[in-house]
Amino acid sequence: MTPPAPDSTALLRLLGGxxxxxxxxxxxxxxxxxxxxxxxxxxxxLPGIGSASTPRRVRSDAPLVRRALNASDTVHASGRSLSGTELDGPGVARVGLLRLSEDGAEPACLLVLTDADPTVDFTDQQRTVLAAHRTLLSDAATAVLDTEEHKRRWRDLEQSRHLAAERTLVDERLDDAVTAVDCMSAIVRTCSALAGKSVLLFDRRGRTIAAAIPETTGHITAPTLTDILRAYSTGTPTAPNPVVLAAGPTTGLTRRKIVTPIIERGEHFGWLVIDEHPSPLSPTDEYAAARSARRIGAQFLVQRRIARVAWNAKSSLTRQLVRGTGALDDLAASGEYLGVNIHAQRVLVYILASHHDLADSERVLAEWMERDLGVEVLSTRGSEGILLLVEAREDVGALATVARVKDGLARAANALFQGQEFIAGVSSICEPTALARAYRESREAVLCIDRFTGRAFHRILAVDDLGPARLFLAHGEISAVRHFVDDVLGPLLRKAPGTVDLLHTLQCWFDTARNVRGSAQRLGVHENTVRLRLARVHALTGLDVAGDASDQLSIQTALLVLRLQGHPALETDDDNWAASDSDTPPAEAQRHERRASPGSPAKERRSA
Structure with missing residues (x-):
């Protein structure tokens, strides 16, 4: 039970008398x-004592006061000696000053006598009477001072007790929030309820993670974190210590704010801001901010650990799905626990990671693709590359899905790997049971790109872009493939007049499904011109591209190799065959052009 506060009423009445x-x-x-x-x-x-004529404040170094404090007898002053001093006031014509405390004792007590009649004399008898009452007045004043000091200490203890109770309540409520809900938004809501003020949680980039306002508060406009931190002048934070930011023109804030950095184990995660609305700030608010910041920091660490464990588990599940290992029921149970639908159709992407900086970007790339495409993207990393399993939406067709994945990969390559090589093979949509085959096919596409494409390019091809020729290109000897191209199209690769038009016509012929009218429209020539060019190809190469299926397969395969090499005569409408940097220097572009020169296979064969 709390003891009652000391009462000085009786002592004040005694001293007043x-x-x-x-x-x-x-x-x-x-x-x-x-x-x-x-x-x-x-x-x-003295608290509780005073009349209208008593001065409210007197400087200790005032000449008359200093004289009285150094004297052992009453100091009397009136008329001119009183004029202009702090003791002069309405109804005060003369004063008498007598030090009640012992010489040098602190605090010093001074008896102040006032009178409105300046003509009255101060006699020796009156001086003697005051000296006789001096000890009694001093003891009474000291008793009042002691009682007031006890009252002050009692108030301090009560305030400390209330503050401790409030802080205990803060810890209990925050612990309950963490135990019951275990999320950052619950801690922010609890902090807002405890403080009765608006609370905002920002990450380090200034994005709002959670916000809460009291139920009695209407909508208020909060400044951005950038505006708030402009007034934060304590330097780089190293601990979750609350800082009160003043309002005014110097800070640009309309209301005071408590800003607390979210720091846990030396890592800075974000900022917790308490707005001074609708009630003034209090010491408990600062404590609530500090304790909330510590718990939020712990939540950041926990969430990161959970995300890391979940990511590793998803990576392992992805590897099992691709390899086809593990019982289907076990995979389904793991997928359900991780929130992954293992029965969904997916597109497999194989990305060649010959450099460590690309290999370490598995998670960044997968998260980027998820945000860009709006579907689930699983990922895992092997010794040779990165695998992505991109979920196929049911409302999008198979060809459109593959095209969306290729476009998303191109955007990701330009955003994340500009200036680096990025080679990716994309499978067609497949069921979970066909992922192993999709892996082999997309890997073969990557091998085709890697073997015949310049490294300065971002190359993204689907398995369907290559067709069955990928088996020959992925596993055949490079020299044999080049000899094959020279044997098939050698006469068209020697820069003779008109051969560039012949190569371009062959490409259009196959791109339009061997349709003369479609080829003519794409080339902007007459249909007979297309027929004449095909006849000339027959005459130069001996291959009947218009009527022999075997010759068509040979020429189409050779054209595919030239397209992989980036032959200038074989244009492509696929944006995924773009260079990684649009500002590639001319010398660099020329180097790659020479490496994919149309005459190089024939020259190698002759030199051999």
Whole structure:
């Protein structure tokens, strides 16, 4: 049970009676006691005592006051000696000052007698009467001061007790929030309820993670984190210590705010901001901010661990799905636990990761693709590359899905791997049971790109872009493939007049499903021109591209190799065959052009 506060009422009545009697006997109308305040260098009226004529504040170094404090007898002043001093005031024509405390004792007590009649004399008898009452007045004033000091300490203890109770409540409520809900938004809501103010949680980039306002508060406009931190002048934070930011033109804030960095184990995760609305800030608010920041920091660490474990588990599940290992029921149970639908159709992407910086970007790439395509993307990393399993939406066709995946990969390559090689093979849509075959096919597509394409390019091809020729290109000897191209199209690769048009016509012929009219429209020529060019190809190469299926397969395969090499005569409408950097220097472009020169296979064969 809390003891009652000390009561000084009786002592004040006693002291008041003694002062009135002393004033009457000394010939004054009123008497009061001033007590020194050493920290401010002034004398102030004793609490609970004072009349209208008593000065509210007297400087300790005032000449008349200093003289009285150094004297052992009453100092009397009137008329000119009183004029202009802090003791001069309405209804005060003369004063008497008598030090009540012992010489050098602190705080010093000074008896102040005032009277409105300047003609009254201050006699020796009155001086003697005051000296006789001096000890009694001093003891009474000291008793009042001691009681007031006890009251101050009692108030401090009560305030400390209330503050401790409030802080205990803060910890209990925050612990309950963590136990019951275990999320950052619950901690923010609890902090807002405890403080009765608006609370915002930002990450380091300034994005709002969670926000809460009291139920009695309407909508308010909060400044951005950038505006708030502009007033944060404590340097780089190293601990979750709350800082109160003042409002005003110097800070640009309309209301004060408590800003607490979210720091846990030396890592800075974000900022917690308490807005001074609708009630003023209090010390408990700062404590609530500090404790909330510590718990939110712990949540950041926990969530990161969970995300890391979940990511590793998803990576393992992805590897099992691709390899086809593990019982279907076990995979389904793991998928359900991780929130993965293992029965969904997916597109497998194989990305060649010959450099460590690309290999370490598996998670970044998968998360980027998820945000860009709006579907689930699983990933895993092997010794040779990165695998992505991109979920296929049911409302999008198979060809459109593959095209969306290729476009998304192109955007990701330009955003994340600009200036680096990026080679990817994309499978067609497949069921979970066909992922192993999709892996082999997409890997073969990557091998085709890697073997015949310049490294400075971002190359993304689907398995269907290559057709069955990928088996020959992926596993055949490079020199044999080049000899094959020279044997098939050698006469068209020697830069003879008109051969570029012949190669371009062959490409259009196959791209339009061997349709003369379609080829003519794409080339912008007459249909007979297409027929004449095909006849000329027959004459130069001996291959009947218009009528022999075997010759068509040979020429189509050779054209595919030239397209992989980036032959300038074989244009492509696929944006995924773009260079990784649009500002590639001319010398670099020329180097790659020479490497994929149309005459190089024939030259190698002749040199051999």
């Amino acid at each position: 003694l002062l009135a009697r002393a004033a009457t006997l000394a010939g004054f109308t009123s008497a009061d006691v001033l007590v020194s305040d050493i920290s401010r260098g002034v004398l102030l009226p």
